[in-house]
Every structure is written in structure tokens, then in C-alpha cells.
Amino acid sequence: xxxxxxxxxxxxxxxxxxxxxxxxxxxxxxxxxxxxxxxxxxxxxxxxxxxxxxxxxxxxxxxxxxxxxxxxxxxxxxxxxxxxxxxxxxxxxxxxxxxxxxxxxxxxxxxxxxxxxxxxxxxxxxxxxxxxxxxxxxxxxxxxxxxxxxxxxxxxxxxxxxxxxxxxxxxxxxxxxxxxxxxxxxxxxxxxxxxxxxxxxxxxxxxxxxxxxxxxxxxxxxxxxxxxxxxxxxxxxxxxxxxxxxxxxxxxxxxxxxxxxxxxxxxxxxxxxxxxxxxxxxxxxxxxxxxxxxxxxxxxxxxxxxxxxxxxxxxxxxxxxxxxxxxxxxxxxxxxxxxxxxxxxxxxxxxxxxxxxxxxxxxxxxxxxxxxxxxxxxxxxxxxxxxxxxxxxxxxxxxxxxxxxxxxxxxxxxxxxxxxxxxxxxxxxxxxxxxxxxxxxxxxxxxxxxxxxxxxxxxxxxxxxxxxxxxxxxxxxxxxxxxxxxxxxxxxxxxxxxxxxxxxxx
Amino acid sequence: xxxxxxxxxxxxxxxxxxxxxxxxxxxxxxxxxxxxxxxxxxxxxxxxxxxxxxxxxxxxxxxxxxxxxxxxxxxxxxxxxxxxxxxxxxxxxxxxxxxxxxxxxxxxxxxxxxxxxxxxxxxxxxxxxxxxxxxxxxxxxxxxxxxxxxxxxxxxxxxxxxxxxxxxxxxxxxxxxxxxxxxxxxxxxxxxxxxxxxxxxxxxxxxxxxxxxxxxxxxxxxxxxxxxxxxxxxxxxxxxxxxxxxxxxxxxxxxxxxxxxxxxxxxxxxxxxxxxxxxxxxxxxxxxxxxxxxxxxxxxxxxxxxxxxxxxxxxxxxxxx
Numbered sequence: 001x002x003x004x005x006x007x008x009x010x011x012x013x014x015x016x017x018x019x020x021x022x023x024x025x026x027x028x029x030x031x032x033x034x035x036x037x038x039x040x041x042x043x044x045x046x047x048x049x050x051x052x053x054x055x056x057x058x059x060x061x062x063x064x065x066x067x068x069x070x071x072x073x074x075x076x077x078x079x080x081x082x083x084x085x086x087x088x089x090x091x092x093x094x095x096x097x098x099x100x101x102x103x104x105x106x107x108x109x110x111x112x113x114x115x116x117x118x119x120x121x122x123x124x125x126x127x128x129x130x131x132x133x134x135x136x137x138x139x140x141x142x143x144x145x146x147x148x149x150x151x152x153x154x155x156x157x158x159x160x161x162x163x164x165x166x167x168x169x170x171x172x173x174x175x176x177x178x179x180x181x182x183x184x185x186x187x188x189x190x191x192x193x194x195x196x197x198x199x200x201x202x203x204x205x206x207x208x209x210x211x212x213x214x215x216x217x218x219x220x221x222x223x224x225x226x227x228x229x230x231x232x233x234x235x236x237x238x239x240x241x242x243x244x245x246x247x248x249x250x251x252x253x254x255x256x257x258x259x260x261x262x263x264x265x266x267x268x269x270x271x272x273x274x275x276x277x278x279x280x281x282x283x284x285x286x287x288x289x290x291x292x293x294x295x296x297x298x299x300x301x302x303x304x305x306x307x308x309x310x311x312x313x314x315x316x317x318x319x320x321x322x323x324x325x326x327x328x329x330x331x332x333x334x335x336x337x338x339x340x341x342x343x344x345x346x347x348x349x350x351x352x353x354x355x356x357x358x359x360x361x362x363x364x365x366x367x368x369x370x371x372x373x374x375x376x377x378x379x380x381x382x383x384x385x386x387x388x389x390x391x392x393x394x395x396x397x398x399x400x401x402x403x404x405x406x407x408x409x410x411x412x413x414x415x416x417x418x419x420x421x422x423x424x425x426x427x428x429x430x431x432x433x434x435x436x437x438x439x440x441x442x443x444x445x446x447x448x449x450x451x452x453x454x455x456x457x458x459x460x461x462x463x464x465x466x467x468x469x470x471x472x473x474x475x476x477x478x479x480x481x482x483x484x485x486x487x488x489x490x491x492x493x494x495x496x497x498x499x500x501x502x503x504x505x506x
Numbered sequence: 507x508x509x510x511x512x513x514x515x516x517x518x519x520x521x522x523x524x525x526x527x528x529x530x531x532x533x534x535x536x537x538x539x540x541x542x543x544x545x546x547x548x549x550x551x552x553x554x555x556x557x558x559x560x561x562x563x564x565x566x567x568x569x570x571x572x573x574x575x576x577x578x579x580x581x582x583x584x585x586x587x588x589x590x591x592x593x594x595x596x597x598x599x600x601x602x603x604x605x606x607x608x609x610x611x612x613x614x615x616x617x618x619x620x621x622x623x624x625x626x627x628x629x630x631x632x633x634x635x636x637x638x639x640x641x642x643x644x645x646x647x648x649x650x651x652x653x654x655x656x657x658x659x660x661x662x663x664x665x666x667x668x669x670x671x672x673x674x675x676x677x678x679x680x681x682x683x684x685x686x687x688x689x690x691x692x693x694x695x696x697x698x699x700x701x702x703x704x705x706x707x708x709x710x711x712x713x714x715x716x717x718x719x720x721x722x723x724x725x726x727x728x729x730x731x732x733x734x735x736x737x738x739x740x741x742x743x744x745x746x747x748x749x750x751x752x753x754x755x756x757x758x759x760x761x762x763x764x765x766x767x768x769x770x771x772x773x774x775x776x777x778x779x780x781x782x783x784x785x786x787x788x789x790x791x792x793x794x795x796x797x798x799x800x801x802x803x804x805x806x807x808x809x810x811x812x813x814x815x816x817x818x819x820x821x822x823x824x825x826x827x
Contacts, residue, residue, distance in 0.1 A: 054589040135560065187591060203596060204771030206675040228672060231778070234655075235769040238670035242662055394538035394784070 042504035043224040044485070047236045047245035049252065050495065051229035054187040055201065057177060058130050060137045061187075063495045067249060068207050068227050071498045073114075074177035074192035077105055077124065078170055080496065082489040084325035084416065086171050090119065090178055090193065100165040100447060105158045111216045113180040114190070114197045121152035126181035128160070140175045143168065165445040167452050171417075195220040195500040205229060209499070220500035221487060240266070240480060246504065247481035247488055249497050254312045260480045270314050271490035273477035274323045274416040277367065279360075279375065279470040284430035285407050287356055294467035296346035298336040300382045306374050307473040310367045314476035320464040321419040323474050325493060327449070328419070328456040335464040343382045355383025361400055361409040364390045368410045371472065375410075401428045412475070416494055419456060420444075422463045431468040514808065518801050525797045526578070530571050533786055539563075540587050540784040561587045563786075574790065583791035588783050593791040596776065601795070603673055604765070604772035607688055608758045611695035616750065618700040623707025624734075627715060630708075639708065645701025650760075654694040654767040661690060671769035691768045695761070699753055706749045710742040717741070744815045751807030755800040 052065035057074075071079060077091035088094075094105045111119040128150055131138045146169065149161040162169065183191035190198045195217065196209035208226040211219060228245055230236040233253045239245045241259070251257065251268075260266040279301070281288035288294055307315050316324070319332030347353060362372040369390065376386040391399065400406045423440025425432035436459050443455035463469075477492050487501035541557040558564040562573070577584050583593035622638055629635035662670035668690050674683040714720060715738070723733040762774025773792055780788030812818045 054591055059590060060588060134556070137557075187589065200675060202599075202675045202677065202771070203591075204600065204775060205673050208675060226675065230671075230769045231775060232766050232769065235671045235767065238658055238663060239672060239769070242666065242670045244669060244672060392538075394542060397542050398539065 037505070038221070038486075038503035039506040040221070041223040042506070043226060044222045044247070044499060044502050044504055045245040046225060046227045046497070046499065047230060047239050047248045048227055048497075049230055049233065049236060049250070051204070052201075052207070055190055055198070056186040058133070058136045058138045059187060064229075066495045067492075067497045068209075069190065069192070069194075069198075070177070070496050071194060072196045072209060072225070072500060073190050073194045073198055074179065075194050076174050076176050076178060077107075078174040080171070080174040080493060082491045082493055082496070082498070084327070084491075084493060086174055089174075090124075091173075094170070100167075100445075101162050103160045103162070103169060105160070107156045107158070108216065109156070111193050112214050113183075113193055114212055114214075115180060115183070116214070117180055117182065117191075119178065119193055120155045121158045122155075123181045124158045124178055125150045125152050127176055127178045130179065131176050138175075140172055143172045144176070165447075167444060167446050167449065168417075196225060199224070218500075221503045222499070225499045225502075240482075243482070246485050247479065247502075249479065250492060251478040251480050254310075254314060254478075257312070257314075257478065257480070265483055267481050267483050267485075269479045269481075269490050271477035271479065271492065272316070272324050273475045273491070274325060274418075274493060275412050275414045275475040276318060276321060276323065277371065277412050277472040277475065278410065279371075279408060279472055280411055280429045281408050281467075281469060282404065282406050282430055283432065283468065284404070287350070287352060287358070288408065290350045291466055292346045292350040293352065294470070295336050296343040296350065296352075296382065297379065297384070298467045298470040299339045299346065300343035300384070301375055301378045301470060301472070302338045303472050304338070306371060309374065310370055311473075311476055314478060316474040316476070318471050318474045320460050320471055321413070321422065321469070322460050323416065325491060326417050326419070328453050328460055330457055330460055332461065332464040335461070336467050336470075340381060347382060347384075352383075355385065357385035357387065358407045359387045359389050361389050361391055361396065361406045363396050363410060364392055371410055404428055404430065414494075419460060419463070422459060422468055429469060431463070431466070433462065433466065433468075436462055510812075514805055518805060521801055522798060526575070526794060527571075529790060529793045529797070530574065531567075533789060534567060536784070538784050540786060542784065563587075574787075578794070583794070584787035586780075586785055586788050588785045588788075593787050596788070597773065597791050597795055599677075600771060600773040600776045600792075602677060603688075603770050604758065604761055604774065607691055607695070607764075607770070607772065608754065608761060610688065610692045611699060611757060612750075612754050614692060614696035615699035615703055615753070618696065619703035619707050622700070623704045624711050626704060627708045627711035630712070638704070642701045642704035642708075645697065646705070648698060648701070650694060650698045651763050651767050653698060654691070654764055657690050657694055658767070671767070673770050687768075687770075691764050691770060694767075695757055695764055699757060703746075703749070703753060706746055707742070710745050711738070714738045714742045740814055744811055744818075747807055747811050747814065751803050755803045758799055758803075759796055 048064070048067060050062070050064035050067055052068055053060055053062045055061055055065055055069065057065050057069070075089050077089060077094075079087045079089040081087055090108050090111060091105045092108045094103055096103050105124070107119060107121060107124065113119065113123075128144070128147065130136065131141055131144055132147060146162045146164055146166045147160055148163040151159040151161075153159060178193060179186065180191040183189075188201065193216070195212055195215045197212045199208040199210045201207045206226055206228050208224060211223050228239065230239065233256065236245070236248055237253070237256045237259075240248055257268060261268050279297070281294055281297075283289065283294070303317050307317060317333050319335050319337075320330075322329045347355065360372055360375065362368045369388075372386070372388045376388060379386050396409070396411070400409050400411075420440050420443075421427045422431050422433075423437045425437060439455045439459045439462075443452045443459070446452035446455060477490070479488060479490060479492070481488060484505040485502060487503045489496065489498050540561060540563050541554050555564070562570060565573075574584065581594075583597060585592055586596070622642070626635050626638040626642070630639070658670045661668050669687050671687070673687050674680045676683075678684050719737050719741075720733055723737055724730065728736065759774075761772055762778055764770070765772040765774040766778070773796070777789060777792040779785070780792060
């Protein structure tokens, strides 16, 4: 079981400051279009481990509510595509003022909510204010706090004034659902503008969506979507094997994959996730205050072998906090690459020729214990003794995250564009580099995305060279689907799972 | 009998009150902070404090406890910290799965265990009597999740006769589907439960078989089945009934494993999620309802014993238990 994506214990850090409009990314979006015909009235059954807590993403709905409703039932002014690009959605167009402080959005015509009411600028204002409200638990709240004023000069126009420049503003808006300002009971009901309406949510079991006939855009390629929720990965795989579900949004047990790979009734895809497994040093605690020690540890660990043992042939090596779907990705795997001789040399230079010993706080769920044992044996080769301290997610949150009472820890960080946390010297890992902080701030206040990208690439390289943390690997995003299915998202960026393009052969 | 009922009812209420104190306090002793589940990483101390305030976990424990009791008194199980949805309807919805599951498994287990137990006792010197005892012994050692997985592999994955798990989204409004999805979990629980029941039935039956009254009845010309039906069953059922009560109660609470293997949205899975998230109202609600159920089962089992065995009425009605 992979608890953390489901709970807040994982550093589900919102990718604060950074970002962009014109992301450039290589990987394709969606699986290849179906050849031949498909059933336009099909019901698509989706299996997932992430059930929503409630249906309101500003009231702690969790990862599951994003997966089920984002883009399917609710839409933002902008959409984040599966390969990390930001596109216009309910916003037909927008203009930013020369000083970058005022954004004027023009809304698309002919959009109606599922209740039948027309979309107006008042709904946009209401939705933004809902995210910014005192009781909001939205993960994007802190990113959007630059919003100073929201004006609605007419029904189709929204004018937002910022307190300071924020080039990520438009990207962040892709996470803000536009909700009917008169809607009620959003924890158990909905009123969005998306291609599906909520049919029924049976807690603990399933959530179903129906195609919305009044949708402003292209109609969904299927008639009904049912998300079936499982707590146990084996039960989920069984459901796939018995055709109770057509697709599993995120396969968490590599051992189970062989039975699908060898069966031509299924397709297994290996997408890019944004989840990084980190050996996070406390950069403020000895001996990790010394950059050479951090570099030595990074170089002593053979990430490739670790990835192989945990995920078989899946997943990717990364040399920094940046996954390939972030616009400022660069292959930095050669920085502090595996090199035992170099590790020993660096340790000697740092005054630890005989090694040292440290405690590694290790969350008690997979893959952390495996990774910790592996790291322990790797570091033993350069004379470093690792004491593994296994803790619960809750303890991790309190001891490591809140109290910073640790020397080194393992943790997965799930979000896209979260490199910018290295610009915050108060973040739990204590990386404090004035230059990096400045670059991150400048990047957010950049005038063009090219400028932003250039600055964040510098941050990327500098943190990698400083071995601010050791980025062990990028998780795979494995989707297993019936071979009758096509058009489903492959990367599942930030847990999104757009269902409207899914085609099912009869 | 009337006095006994009153006494028993008072005992039930006192137990419930004690249990509610214990579970309230124990929950608070667990390490961890419910506010963790409510705030995202990067939350400021103010936000965490606000989260605590919003769910009331910053208030003194006695105050929280009396608040909870007040809600309980008005039939309200409170509001989930995490989902901010009411706990009562959620528990009720889960009971719609767990209660039929447990009762069906219980009935099936009794149907299996009573005849098998008697045969195992009566024919204990034959090869099949010994075999039955042996199988039941073995059955007690089988972990319920393992048996569940085997049944899934055979009847769902290979044969494709039954679903491997899940419960229809429409619940009991699709009765055929609901029943189909409960077949394998019911059989799983029933098999494991009957294994231990067989042992109890067998030893109760052995005692009866060796009793003077049965020998007397046979000597007076009653056939074995007639003697058993008239005297034996009734006597053997007294110890078995109390075991049945315990079995039923522990199945109700232990269904969580089976619910997980078969992905059933029952009470057990609600409890497991609640614990993981420090969602006190949910955990309290589930445990309170389960405690109530267990006490009621004990009450009914007691009553049943008294009805079956008149001697108990005289002996116990005056005594405090």
C-alpha cells in the first residue's frame, strides 16, 4: 500500500512559486487514438486506490477528488494537459498588463453549469475567493495569495490584480475549479461545467459520472464513467483480471505487472510521474552541512540498481528535483553520478576518511524500508554506518517535517514544479543558498517564460551540484488497461485523470 | 424474569458508558495529530492551529468528551474531521454491508457446524469422524485472508463464476448483484468460523453422549435420534450458544480483513481509514456502534441460554454478574 499520495504526510507540496505557460515537454499525451470504431455509449470502469474524502477540493477532498472530478466535472480557466502544458479552457483569452500585475480574462461563450445556469464572471470571482478563503484547505491557496483584487467589469470579463508579479499565476489557475456561485452541498454534490455530471457517489465503493448533454465543447467519447475504489492493490488487480474494471489509474505493485504484460488483452504503459523518491539530508545538521559529504553520499549510492530492485524495468533516474514534464527539465544524472572512488575521495577531503554514522528516519511503508536497507549496504562500502529508524507517516510529519528533528530521511515528493522549495531556506530540509533563493524569486517575477525557464534551470543545476538532497529516482506512472481501451492519460500528472477522451471498443 | 431484564439492561448501559470513556481516552492517547490530515505540507503554525480549532481538538478533553456524549444522547455520531460529513449515515450505510455479511456467514457456519460437530462426536471412532475432527482442527489454523484469496483465485479468476470483489454501487437496490458479491466473502468467513464451532459442538455433544439422562432415555426405548432431539440437543446447545455469541461478535469486528480482501465497503474498512487519518469522530462512531452490537449480542445469547435451560433462570436471576 502506498499511503502517502493519499494523505498529507507525503510532501504534497504545491509547486509554489515557479511556472509557466508555454511548457515544452517531449512526452506524448494520451494513448494513441483508437483505430476503427468504438462504442459511443460505453461505460468505462476505472479502478483506483484513491477515494475522495469529500467532493470539495477546497475542503480537504484529497487526491481522489482531483482524479475523479478535475477536468471531468469541474473545469478551470486553464487546463494542464497530460504532458504538462497549460491551455485555455473556460478562458477564451487573456491579457497581462505591461507591469505584469493585472490580468484580464475573457470567458468563453455558451458555457453552462450542470444546473443549467450560464457561466458568468461572478462565478469565476466566487471560485477564486473560495480557494483564498480563510477556511480553504486548497493546496494552491498559498500560491494564489498574490491575488489582491478581483473585479468583474462585465459578465464575460474578469480582471485580477496581483500584489506582485507572478508568472505562475496562469498555471496555478489551472487548479482552480470554476463553480456555480449559487451551488450548495459541494462536499457531496457538484455544479461544474465539465463534460460529465456527477451521477452518484457511494462512499467506500464507487463514484459514477454521466456524459453532460449540454457541454460547451466536444462531447465525451463515452457515456458513463464509474470509478471503483479499492484499498488493496491485489483486489484492484483482481478486478482488472475479471473485467470488473477496464483500467487502473496507477499501478502500485510491479510484481503484479507480469500477468498483464504477458496477456494480449491488456496494455501496460510506462508514463512519467512527478513523484520523486528523495534521500533528504538535513542540510543544517552535521555532517550534511558539508557539501562534500552530501556529494559523497550521493555518489556512493547506485540509484540505477535501487530502481531496478524496487521497480524492475520501470521508472527513471533523475539527477535533480525536476521530472521530465516540468518545463525546466534537464538531464543531470551525471552530476554526482555513482562513483565509489570519488565518494571516498570526497569523504577524505571533508575529514571523514574513516566514515561516520548517521540515523536515517524511514517511513514504514513501501518503498522506503527497501530503499533504506539498500542505502545502508551501499554506504557501508565507503565506511558510512547507517542506523535505520523506522517511523510512521504521522511521526514523520511531526518529527521531521514540523520539528526538523532529523539528520537524514527518506520521503516521496509527489507534485510537479516543486523544485522551487529549494528557494525556501525554512523548508524542512534546510537548504539555504542565497543565490538559489534569489533565482527562484526572480523566476517567479520573470516577464517571459523563457526567462523563468532559464533561471530555474540554473536553480536546477546548482541544487544538483550542491547535492542539496539525493534524488534517488522518479517513480513510474504505470497504467494498465484493457486493450479495448484507448485515449486515457498516460502521465496522470498530479493525479489528474481525464476520462472524456477514453474510447472503448464494443 | 422481569427483574432480570431490568438488571441486564442496567448492566448494558453501564458497560456502554464505561466503554465510551475508555475508547475516547484511548484514542487521544494515540500518537499523532488529527490536524495533520487537515493541513497540507507547507501549512503555517497559524493554519494548523486554525485546523485544530475548526475540529475542536484544541479544547480540553473533558469538554470534548461531554460534547461527544451530548451528541450521542441526541442520536448524532458527530461529523468526520476529514470529510466534514456526518458520521451517522456513513456508519448506517456500511452496516448495510457488514450486517448481512456477518449474519449470513454466521447462519451458514451454524448450518455447517452443528451436524458436522454431532457426527464428529457420535462417530468419533470411525475414519470419517476422525477426518472431520482433523479438518476442523486444520480449519482453525487457516488465516481468513488466505482462504479468501484462494477462493478468489478459484471461483473468480479461474472459473469466472463470481466477482472477485467490490459491492454494487446501487447496493441492495440491485439485490442479485449484491448477493453475488457477498457469496465468496460469506463462504470465507463461514468456513473459518465453522471450523472452531465444530470443535465446540463436538465437545458439547460428547458430554451429552456420555450423560446419564441420554443413557436412561435410550434404556427406556427411545431411538438415538429421538433421544437426541428430546434431551440431547437442548443440553448441548447451552454451552454452544455462548460460544456462538462470542463468535458472532468477533466476526462483526473481525470482518475488516475480509472486507479488505474483497474490497467491500463495510464497517471494518471505514474503521481502518478512520484510524489512519486520526479521524476521531469516525473511529468513535464505529467503535461505539460495534460495542453496542457486541453488548446486545451478549444480551441475546444470555437470554437464549435461559430460554433453553430453565435451570439458569433460577440460578442466575438473583445473582449479580
